[in-house]
Amino acid sequence: MLVSEKNALTIEIEDLTKSFGDQRESLLPILQEIQLKHGHISDFAQQEIARLLDIHPVEVYGVVTFYSFLSTEPKGRLIVRLCQTITCDLAGKEAIANTLEKELQIKFGETTPDKKFTLEYCNCIGMCDQGPAMLINEQVFTKLTPSKVIEILKKFN
């Protein structure tokens, strides 16, 4: 990481601690903003957040690794999360999973080489009446079929 990038990140985190406050309760909102903007929370970002909130970096690391929507490793700009829980499973999740893997040419848990898509499973997203369902970032897609998946992915290309 370049020094100028580091400085920019520090300034960004300082701004976040100004808007959310520099107390411990602000940790999660700050992490969520960094995750949203940078696709992950780097070691350096964790250390800077810890310094500005006056807590140990391990506390920050512990929180980042606890929550499934926060990550220490870079992910794609678009995170595809296919619901794997019971109703979506019964409604035909497997066919959707196969389609996604083939179209994106990656397995679940992987990121495309151009860093565009990350493919993941997630647990119940509350769309059980319209399964199979998936999230792409915060957008929700329901009643999926293989052909619908292809249409959706095209829109993001």
Added chain:
Amino acid sequence: MPILNKLVIFDENNIEDSLKKAISSEPQDVVMEIRESGLKGRGGAGFPTGTKWLLARSAHADKKFVVCNADEGEPGTFKDRILLDEYTKLVFEGMVIAGYAIGAQKGFLYLRGEYRYLFDKLTKYLEQMRKENRLGNNILGSNYSFDIEIRLGSGAYVCGEESALIESLEGHRGEARNRPPYPVNTGYLGYPTIVNNVETFAVAHIIVAKGAEWYSKYGTSKSTGTKLLSISGDCKKPGVYEVPFGTTISDILKLVEAENTKAVQVGGASGFCIPKAEFDRTVAFEDVSTGGSVIIFNETRDMLQVLENFMEFFVEESCGQCTPCRIGNVKLLEGLMKIRNNDCSLSYIHELVDLGRSMQIASKCGLGQSSPNPFISIMEHFENEIFSQR
């Protein structure tokens, strides 16, 4: 998608003056109205709401908090999504009313990360409430001030447990606390805090408008009122339905036009599996209790696959803090994989059922205490079917 089969309370449009009515009466009268209605927590645990509010109200502290638990993560549940999306007023005003009743100054809506797409809409609604003086300083010209902040979750099922939710609000890992002390005494930042489900606030709003007596006409004597059910699985008309407590499973199946039903999972992954022979049982706290999830399985479904899916869910979502839940769920899932590989004796499964019963007693929070429920109930009713198919 609206609530299907609106029966009683969510059919009422005449609830405009609920907030005004609450704020112009004494806070303890609001608490008493809720107590008399017999309202119990709609998240599934069924703790009497009036008692919770009364305990928080009588706690001495210079700050108190109201938390709306919108971390709707139970598999098969989506009623809160619809309440937040389409009945926003009921939920937020319900929170203001609760705040007034217990003497709180601030409320949080803990919205699960998966529902982030609702965030902007909800934020706009709060701004509108502030403009209309239904939120903020001196609400509706009274001496009462209250504000609501929306906080997002980040994909952790366990944060639906109230003390884990509070930990998360405080910026920690979502690990449940020892209880007691309960949040009504020692909650957010150590201050008295009530944590209620989205539906509970919406219903409380309606009770204030229409009165406890009117409300308690519906339902059974131990479970007053109605319940929103999120119904999914093998049926023609999945969706959110409002039914009075005391409705039988078979009536629910007729409502959603389910055919050839083998079993119904009531209460989500942490709930119980009800086989066909027991479809005359009723949805009520004293019989089959649920936070709203109803999942229907028809004759073609393999109950082993269903159970594997539930146990995979718990293995992933266990926070790992206490041993019975962290190890126990893995052992239960391994047993199922042994069955799948035709490498498991029935007596070993019975041992695992015993392990499940130990987990119900020994786990620290609701997650581990209820995660063996589907294992125990599906094995109780379907072990012969599961074993004879392999």
